[in-house]
Amino acid sequence: GYLKKSFASHINDLAWMSPATKEKALTKLNKFTVKVAYPDKWKDYSKLTIASEANGGTLYKNLQNVTAWQYQKSLEKIGKPVDRTEWGMTPQTVNAYYNPVNNEIVFPAAILQPPFFNPKADAAINFGGIGAVIGHEMTHGFDDSGAQFDADGNLVDWWTKEDKANFEKATKSLAAQYSAYEPVKGTFVNGEFTNGENIADLGGVNISYDALQMYLKDHGNPGLISGYTQDQRFFLSWATVWRTLQKEAALINQIKTNEHSPGLYRAFGPLVNTDAFYKAFEVKEGDKHYKKPEDRIRIW
Template sequence: GIAEVSFSREDLRDSQKNYNKMSIEDFKAKNDPLNWDVYFESMGMMEIKYLDAKQLPFYEGLSALMKNTTLDEQKYYLTFNLLSAAAPYLSDPFVAADFDFYGKTMSGRQEQQPRWKRALSTVNDALSEAVGQMYVAKYFPASSKEKMLKMVGDLQKALGDRIAGLEWMSDATKAKAQEKLAAFIVKIGYPDKWRDYSGLEIKNDSYWANVRRSNIFEVNYMLADVDKPVDKARWGMSPQTVNAYYNPTTNEICFPAAILQPPFFNPAADDAVNYGAIGVVIGHEMTHGFDDQGRNYDKEGNLNDWWTAEDAALFTQRADRLAQQYSDIIVVDSVHANGRFTLGENIADQGGLMVAHLAYLNSLEGKETPAPIDGFTNEQRFYLGYANLWAQNIRPEEILRLTKIDPHSLGKWRVNAALRNIDPFYTAFDIKEGDPMYMLPADRVVIW
C-alpha cells in the first residue's frame, strides 16, 4: 500500500514535482489522520515554520491507507521494520535470516562476507570521518591533490569549450551555463575540518546498543542543522569512499581520496589512461550539473529555470532519444534497462567521455603523439582506461535488482551503450558498419 502511493523512480527525478515548500500549518491541515504535532515534538522540531513536503500526493494516499489499517497492523509493520533494520547486528539466527533474503534471494549472493568485514563496515558507517583521517594519512599524498586540481581545471576548461561549441543551444543559455560551470565548488581528498565524534558514546554492552546510539547520534547531527544556513564546507561522502558526487543544491563536485587510487587514478600510468579513467569521472560529475535534474538548478544551487523555452525543448528532445536508446537494451532474459530512470547518469557518462577526451587532446598540444604501449595507441588507451573501470562479475539476480533500484546503468552498458554514440571511439578502433559496436550516425545522440 505505501509503495503504491509513493512516487515512481522516474517521478523522483522530476525536480519541480519534488519541491513543495509550505507552511507547517498547511502541511498539518492536509494530512488529518496522523498527529504531526506528536511527530515534530518528538523530533525536537516544534519551532519550524516551513518545510519541503517533497512527494505531496503521497500523504493523501497515506492518509487514506491509515484509515483502513488497524492499529495492530500498524504495530506489526513498525515491529517488522525495526527487527529487519536490527537483524544484521543481532544473534546468528537473525543474521542468517537477513542474509537469506537480502543476500541470496535478492542479490544471488552465495555466502556472507566474513564477520570482520561486516564489523569494519559498521565502524566505517558510524565513524566515517574518524576512519577517514586514518585512511588519508596512509594513502593520500599531497602530490595526488595537486594533480587532481590541475586535472579538474583542464576538464572545466574543456567543458566550457564544448558548451561554447554546442550547435543546438542559444547564446543566452550558454552564458548562464558558463556562469554555473565557473561557480563550481571543488572538493578533493578530504574535508578541511574533521567531524567531532566526542558526543557519541561507545560502550561494551552490546553490538546493537552501539549501533542504535550511533543512529540516534547521526539523526541528532542532521536535526541540529534545522533552520541554520547550509554548511557548504561539509562533505556528503567520507574520504575512504570509492565514489564521487555532484550536489546540485550547493553546485559542488567532490572527489574523495579513495577514488584517487588505481584503477581510477594511477600516478604511474600514462596520461591517456588517467584521462580516460579519473578524467571521465571528473567530467561525469561536472556534466551532472547539466543533466535532466542538474540543469534545473542555477549557479547558487537554487531551483531556478535559466533555460530559454526553445533550448529546454531541444535538450528534452535529445534526452528522450538517449533514454529510449538505453530502454531498448535487454539486460537479462526479456527484461529491459530503464532508460528514463538512468537518464541522468547516462548523460553524465557521455558528457564525461566527450569532455575528458577533449581535455586529453588539449594536454597534447605542442607535444609529439605518445607512442603505442602494448600495441595500443594513445587514443585506444584512453577508452581502455574508461572501460577498465566498469569491468565486473555479476549474477542475474543482481542484474535484475540493480535494474530496478540503481540510477546508474549496469557496468557493461556504461561502456558499450555510451561509447557507441561517440565518434572519436569509432576512429580509435576503426569500427565499421557490421561491427558489434557500430551504430548508424543518424542514431547517435550527443547532448553535451
C-alpha cells in the same frame, strides 16, 4: 584545468543551445566548487558513545547511538546557515558525487587509485579513468535533474523554452538507446530511470576525451604503449573502470532499483555515440556497436 576548459568549449560549440542559456551554463560551470580527498573540517564525534564488547557495548546499541547522534546533528542545523564545508561521503568510499544545492563536485580519497587513477600511468589511462569520472560529475550539473538548479544551487529555471525542448529531445533519444538493452532475457535496462547517469557518462567521456587532446598538445604524445595509441588506451581505460562480475539475480536487482546502468552498458553505451571511438578502433558499418553518424547522440 583541462576538463573545465574542455567543458566550456563544449558549451560554446552546442548547436542546440541559445547564447543566453550558454552564458548561464558557463557561469554555473565557473562557479563549481571542487572537493578532493577528505574534508577540511572533520565532524566532532565527542558526544558519540561507541563501546566495545568488553565495555558492555553491542552492535545494536552502538547503531542506536550513531542514529541518535546523526539525528541530533541534523536538528542542530535548523536556523543556521548551510555548512558548505560538509561532505556527504566518507574519504574511504570509492565513489564521487555532484551536489546541486552547493553546486559542488566531490572526489573522496578512495577513488584516487587504480583503475581510476594511477600517478605512474600515461595520460590516456588517467583521462579515461578519473578524468571521465570528473567529467561525469561535472555533467551532473547539467543533466535532467542538475539542469534545474542555477550557479548558486537555487531551484531556478534558467533555460529558454526552445533550449529546454531541444535538451529533452536529445535526452529522450538517449533513454531509448539504453531501454533497448536486454542484459537478462525479458529484463531491459530502464532508460528513463537511468537517464541522468547515462547523460553524465556520455558527457564525461566526451569532455575528458577532448581534455586529453588538449593535454597531449601541450605535453606531447608518447605514441604507442603496449601496442595501443593514446586514443585507444583512453577508451580501454574507460571500459576497464566498469568491469563487473555479478550474478543474474544481482543484475536484475540493480536494473530494478539502481539509477546507474549495469557496468557493461556504461562501458560501451556512451562510446557508440562518440566519433573518436569509431576512428580509434576503425569501427565500420556492420560491426556490432556501429551507429550511423546521423543517429549518434550529442548532448554536452
